Each structure stands twice: as structure tokens, then as C-alpha cells.
Amino acid sequence: MRYLPLTDADRRSMLATIGVPSIDSLYRDVPDAARLDAPIDGLPLHAGEMEVERAISAMAARNVPASDVPCFLGAGAYRHHVPATVDYLIQRGEFLTSYTPYQPEVSQGTLQVLFEFQTQVALITGMDVANASMYDGATACAEAVLMANRVTRRNRAVLSGGLHPHYRDTVRTLARFIGFSLDEAEADAAGTEDLAARIDGETSCLVVQTPSVFGHLTDLGPLAEACRAKGVLLIAVVAEIVSLGLLKPPGAMGADIVAAEGQSIGNGLNFGGPHVGLFAARTKHVRQMPGRLCGETVDVDGRRGFVLTLSTREQHIRREKATSNICTNSGLCALAFTIHLSLLGEDGFRQLAKVNHARAVRLADRLAGLPGVSVLNTGFFNEFTVRLDRPAAPVVDALAERGVLAGVPVSRLYPERPDLADLLLVAATETVTDDDEDALLAALRETLR
């Protein structure tokens, strides 16, 4: 087996050194009844690289990659161009095959990357500090609610009706099992909800996604003021991080915590994972933050260096008193994010956002011109909601047959709301071409005829 360096001669000699007759005898503590004496029946035996590649490539070939067709899907995962440099650099073995940087002397590379990542996240969100990443946007959002509960010592979170249903459901699961209450606003397809009226002195946090899952933009300023007056933390959720190249950052509008999905920068769609959760907060709450943090320090020779820090919040030190049970973060995805954002830089990040927004503006205008289609949004970034004259899901399926991934039918996210079944979420990023646009328009026109 190509991955196993021991030869049979090695094994014999090592067993002799140990003083046992066989590898099996090393398993003598296993109860006899549970010990298997041969490979498990009915499973294939080892295979060469070529055979494995064939088997798995055959599965890949049965899918329609979003990169191959006109694609207008969003709803929390976005098709963007990732420069080849990013994937080349993250595959360097020193990054790819290293562990969490608990040993700083042999991990300054990963640690400096995390320090740069934390700085980048703080800069684009307009916040003071950020952690070294979370599993994804939904879990970052759920951890933000838990943090707000700790900070405020209150137990009721208010969720906007514009929050992605997967984020809402992830929070809901924690609410049920960890024990706090939720006030969930109705799905806000129109972008008109009044959230300030829902908060009071019992509320720990108000969770608002902007752009919302329906694409609407929210000025967080007035909400932040309302929250401050009642001692409530404002959690801003950003599911499309590229939007911050063009939009006012949540930190500048008074958010206390930002929970975001970073997939759009540096990371592929990957059928939904792995992605990378971003988490930023105010300095005064740093000791209540979940997840790993990298900090600057000096070494014994007085040189600047980096270490994981404030680990007394974490499970491996605090055990049952930890702020979160999280152990792993999304290190390699955070590295990809950092490298891509470094390539973009100030000018590229802002330009990328402009290109995205312009694509969406033009597409919205063209779609609005189709019979049977209306656009719900007045403001949006690179994704908006359209109303069709019939249920959207069958239309999406029909367009998929024609080789166009038209968008996400709202019924997939809100199956319990038949009144929203005619709605379709449409996203347009820099990867959309004029031809893609034409293909969508033509296919939609014919299907709606």
C-alpha cells in the first residue's frame, strides 16, 4: 500500500523489539467478541491512484458545475473568480499539512497569516478585533448570539426576517438545546420590517443581515441607536462579504458584533462547505469572544512574533467553563481568504464590489422588462428578489434543463410559506458574462410564455 512505509521485514523486526509475536497481539485489551480477525466483509480492497481517480471522477461527472453554465445562484454562497495564485499557495505543504499553531516556534507562518486575517476582517467590517475564523457564517451567527447572551446576561434574541433561514435554523437549534428564547420576525421579502419595536430590556441581541437574504440593504444606524438605549447588542450578519467593498461597514453603523460568511473571497462553492466564518467584535468584549485568537508578542531575543492567545477562554484550558466548545476553526479557508484579499488590496476589493453591483443592477433592469417578472428590491448589492407570475421552483428546474442555473427559489428556503413560492433570488457576480445574461433572459422569456 503506497501510503504505508513499513515493510514486512520492518514489522517483524519491530515486533521482536517489542517482544510480541504479531500486530494482532497488540490488541489484546480488546474484548475477544469485538475483535475482527480479517478485513470487514463486503467492502472493496485497496486500489491504485488511477482507479480511485476514475471512480471519484465518475461521480463528479454526474454533476453540473456552476462554473460551466450561466449561474445566478446566491443565497449565502457565491460564484466568484479565485485567482490561481490562491490555490497554489494554500497547497504548499507547510501550510496544508500543519496543525493548529500551538507551538509558536514552528508555526510563525500560520500565526502571522492569522494575524493578517484578523486585521483584514476587522478592517473590512469596520470593527476593532476579529477572531481566527469560525466554521461558516451560520455557526458564526449562532456563536454571536451566545456571546451576546453572555455579555448582556440576558436570554432572548430577536432575529430579523431577512436573516438567511439556515442561519436562523442554526441559532434555533442552539436556542432549543442551550436554552434561550427567540423572537423571530416573519420572512421579510419586501424589506419593510420594523425591528426596533421588537426589542426591550429583556433582549440580549438583535440579529440583522445586510444585505438580507432577499437582497435588501439596511441602514443599521437607527437600529444601533435603539439597541444602545435598551442595552441590547446589535449583531450584523453579512453573507456576501464582497458587499463591504462598496457598502458602509457594519462597524461604522454601530454594530457590536459582526458574523459573516467569507467564502466569496478565496474559497470555492464546494457544494456548501468548507466555507469560512468571520467573527468581529468590539475590544471591550474581546474576552467573551468565541474561537481562536492570534496575538502579537516578542520572543526571548526581543523580536516581534505571534502566538495563540487568550486561550483561557477555550475548551482545552477551561473545559466545562469554556466560552465555546469549538476546537477547530477554518484555518486553510482563512488562509485562502487572506491571500485573495491581499491580491485584491484596497483598489481591487472596491473595484470587485463595483463590478458585482453593476452586473446586478443591469440584470435587474433587464429582468424587470420581461413580462411576468417584477423586481422587489429598491436597494441591493449583487443579489435581489424577483416575483414571477407562477411558482419559481418549476421554472428553475426547467431552466436547469436548458443549462441555466437561474437562481434560488424562495420555496427551497421557506417551504412553509406557499405565499412566497413565486419568488426567486437572483445573484450576479463578476463571473457573469453578457452571454450568460442573454441566456438567462432568453430561457426565462420562453419558459414564462
Added chain:
Amino acid sequence: MNTQGRPTRGAETGASNGETITGNRGLMMEEPLIFEADTPGACGVDLAEPVTADRRLGGLEREGPVGLPGLTEPQVVRHYTRLSQQNLGIDTTMYPLGSCTMKHNPRINEKLARLPGFASLHPMQPMSTVQGALALIDALADWLKRLTGMPAVAMTPGAGAHGELCGMMAIRAALEHHGQTDRTHVLVPESAHGTNPATAAALGFTVDRIPATDEGRVDLAAFKERLDDGVAAIMLTNPNTCGLFEGDIVDIADALHAAGGYFYCDGANFNAIVGRVRPGDLGIDAMHINLHKTFSTPHGGGGPGSGPVVLSDALAPFAPIPSVVHGPEGLRLAEQTEGETAHSLGRLKGFHGQMGMFVRALAYILSHGADGLRQAAGDAVLNANYLLARLGEELTAPFPGPCMHEVLFDDHFLKDTGVTTLDMAKALVDEGFHPMTMYFPLVVHGALLVEPTESESKATLDAFADTVLALARRAKAGDAEYFAGAPYLTPRRRLDETAAARKPILRWTPPAPESQAAE
């Protein structure tokens, strides 16, 4: 180019003290923060012009710059290449971090995970366009069920700790379903990973520690003593964190089940027993599997991981959504808590799990096959026992062997030398090895937990053993001063972690303009 045949052999003058003008040391480059390398206006991408100048931002446009630095592509490549060179990885050297299973990461797995048919799939595409992806998840799930002898598996948890959360939520959901909400205690051995008590406590359980025997196993008598109708579950790692198989595990499971509790097994150490023991045969109700350990998906400097949870029949109805189900039109995702998933504990993260990790894990599994997985586990255990035998010459093992895939030493052998476990680890770094896990598990003093994995050759194990033995002898010979200063040859040495925590600096901030700085 040396086309003239000039002699390149230098004189042995000993004149250099290792100091250089740049601070670089040969192949080891000093590298500033990316923010300190800013060239305003430089950019590493070339983007098209926007197709329209119209804006629909409702007056919420960003004002002022973000503050990101500008760099071109070659500058970015060099920066991160240099940073990578300040890291150790499995590709570089043996990485015997106990409890972490730092094994070889095959590159075919990377290649396959990057096929557009997986990497470029949007999670919300119509089911008809992702049948191959669902089939891959289903195939991996089938392998995991067969390898563990368990009837069900939840694929969505994002990492091991997330899997623990999932498994313990399933147990809570089952207790609630059966009206047993007065079962509020979770028993956790003293040697457990920190995530175990953290998970149980996060879910509102009271954590009770159960003691270990002198042989490093759960004290069965004390465990049985503790069982009553307030016990919800035990969380037990097997093989345990001392690297030992819990031989009483079936008795533990029987007694626990008789008392109405559920058995959560921390599967972090599954690598020792794959293909040799099925957790399902041991009476386990839930166990997470770290795909980034046992099935070799790269650790990536701290994630992303993936932590599927196998479940018994008793817990299967409570598995999280979404899950892949077989239907009349092929495979589909059950994304709502209704019908067959009506009792589901709910959603744990966005979308459908760590697909990129699933592809890598399945490639690893297919490469090994049932025979190769069994051999890999056996080799991992053989390597650990070989190190136990060889290192036992100078080091002290708190428990007799055989061990499983990792071997535990305490710091008894360092008594009165003035050298600590930490010093030993730092000295190993200079010798070109990643240190072992230190001070974990907590049940022995000054723990050194060594997990070589099956990826190391006998020659590497011998080199490692020779090095550790020589260091141990050096410590015993009274050279504590050497150890106190180690490592000497790394990019940074003995960083001040206390100062970092006392006054945290968690981000770069631009230097104050000179006029202000002068004031």
C-alpha cells in the same frame, strides 16, 4: 552562473557569528506584515470596468478607504511563500502530536476535491444537477456505517467538537422524546479531551468526573457506583487519551444502558482501531469521526475539519438535517424537519456539510480499501508500541503496554534534572522534529503524548527515538541550561505568551503619522 569553474569551497575561518545585515539567515527570510508592504495603488488582480455606473445602494455607500494594502501578484506570492517557510508540516518532518493523528495527506485527494464537479457546485442547485455529489456523500456515509458497525450517520457537523455537540444534542433530543428530562448528568473521565466537558456543559448538563484506575482506564466499580436515573450519558474516548484501549467498555455500555443512559464515544482516536474493532459492537450510541484525523483530510493549520457522527438505532431519528435520502427520482436532500426527519434535532450549520472534506476522505478510504485501512491501523499501533519499547530505555511510561496508536510518558524521568516537559519539546524542534503533545492528558504529571501514525518509516522512528533518548540522557547529565534556552535555531524562540495575553494586540494598526508621533 559559475561557468569558469571557480572553486566554491569556502575557507573555514569561523569568522561569522550568524549575524546578518538584513536579519535574514540564509534560506530563512524575515518577512514584514502584509500591511507594512503596502504600495498604494498597486493591485494583484486586473478587473474589468463595471458594466454600468448606476447604483442602487440606497445611500449606504462606504465612505473613505478600507485600509487594505496594495500589492502586485509577485509580491503576494513571495510574501506567503516566505511565511510558509516558517512552518513545519507533515510534508516537512515527523509530527508526532498525540491525539491529533498527523498522518500523510495524499495529493490525489486534493486533486479530486478540486474537480469542478465538486468544487464548483453551488449548494442550492436543483437536485437533478448534483446527483453525483449526493452519491458521493451517500457512499462515504455507507463506508462510515460499515467501518463502525453503526446503522446511521449524520454527515453535517463541521469538525470534531461540532460532532460532539451533534451527538450530545441527539442524546438530549432522545431523552426529551422519552420524557426523561430529569437525566441531567454526564459522566466524563478525568483523561477526556477538553471539548467533552465543554460540550456537555454547553448543553446544560452537569459534568461529573469519574476516576481512573492505576492502569489508566475508567474505574468500572466507581463508574457503576455513580450510575443512577439522573445520568444522561457517558462521554468516553476509546482508545482513551492515555493511548489505552478501555477493556471494560462492553461492561460499561451494558451497565449504562441498564441504567437508562446513552453512550457517547469520542472517536478522535478511531485511527487505532479502524478495520479491527467496530464501535457498534461495543455498545456505543453515538461517535464522531474526525475525517481530518482518521481519514487524512489535511489539518490546514487549524481546519477546516469534518466530524460526521455515527448513531445507533435509538438515536438515528434525531439526526440533524439535512441528510441524503433515496427517493423515486434518485437522491435528494431532506432539508426540513418533517416526514422522515420529523424528530430531527435541527440544523447545525449552513448548507449540507463539508463536501470538500468528504471527497478527500472517500479518496483516502478507496485507496486503502478494507484491507489497507486495517493495515494502517495496525501499523499505527505497531509504531507507537515500537516507540514505547525504544524510548522506555530512558523515559518513564506511567502505564504498562501494549498501547494503542499513541504512547504516553510522564516527566518522572526528568525528576531533579531541572528540565521540564516543555524544555524537552523545544529541544526536539532544533533537532528537526515537531514536538509531541505536552501536558495532556492531565491525569499524569508532565505528560508527553507521542502519536507517530502509520505514515512514519522505521528509519524515521529510529532517528526520532535516538534523538529523544540522547536528549533524555543530556537532561539527566545535568545540562539544564541548554534546555532552558532551546530552541536556538527557529525563526523565533520562546515567545512571551503571558505578555500576549495580558495586553492583547490582536491586529495591526497603522503607525501614527510622524507629526503626531513627534508630539
